[in-house]
Amino acid sequence: MSIAVITGASSGLGVCYIDAVTKLFPEIDELWLIARREERLKEVAMKYPDKHCVIFPMYMADMSSFKILEEKLKTNNAQVEVLINDAGMSIGSPFEDMELESMLKIIDLNCKGATAIAKVCLPYIMNGGTILEVSSTSAFLPNTNLIIYCASKSYVSTLSLGLREELKDRHINVCAVCPGFMLTEMTKSELTKGQSRLPVIDPNTAALKSLKAAKKGRAVYTTGAFYKCYRLLAKLIPHTLLVKFAGLG
Secondary structure (H helix, E strand, O other): OEEEEEEOOOOHHHHHHHHHHHHHOOOOOEEEEEEOOHHHHHHHHOOOOOOEEEEEEOOOOOHHHHHHHHHHHHHOOOEEEEEEEOOOOOOOOOOOOOOHHHHHHHHHHHHHHHHHHHHHHHHHEEEEEEEEEEOOHHHOOOOOOOHHHHHHHHHHHHHHHHHHHHOHHHOOEEEEEEOOOOOOOOOOOOOOHHHHOOOOOOHHHHHHHHHHHHHOOOOEEEOOHHHHHHHHHHHHOOHHHHHHHOOOO
């Protein structure tokens, strides 16, 4: 019985990834959906009556919650074909003004959570399986007023690339997905001037295209022509120069 594990599955891009999995991996029998809000997970699960959905109302910044998932994987002798880690958070603020507690929450969820979900699931991921880590275009370059989030997503991209190399003998592809700006629950209702100038990416399109890319063996996938150009510029232009133009305030 093959399984897809999807984190951040109660809203936004995470829900879109559930749709993408059902389209691109129709052979998968079970969807294991992870997010904090149990009621929302139940509502999402009801939309997929043809799949056996198992919900895990857990907070991925709380390392103790992974013990429950690990025990479930072990008890079921799980065969994970796809792991999608979409759980994450962002808080926009100058470094000096941001509360330390908020900074550490971002690091705990985006960095520790990404590490823990990969570590706990890896023994059960099938050879030839797919791991998709949702990073961000913010990983390419630090954006002023968003530097903790940018640093955390840079960690996710580095983790993905290194893990991909380590797992090549098992033919497990690890893909870091770098979506551009999307209007989801994580986005503030009132956009900053910088955000309002950015092209908006459709999360359904982003989920489907990025999962296709991961399935084909891509290491990194960036959504949209604008953001692909941004990635190229971040490679070619010194960051000390480019960072002056990368503010989202």
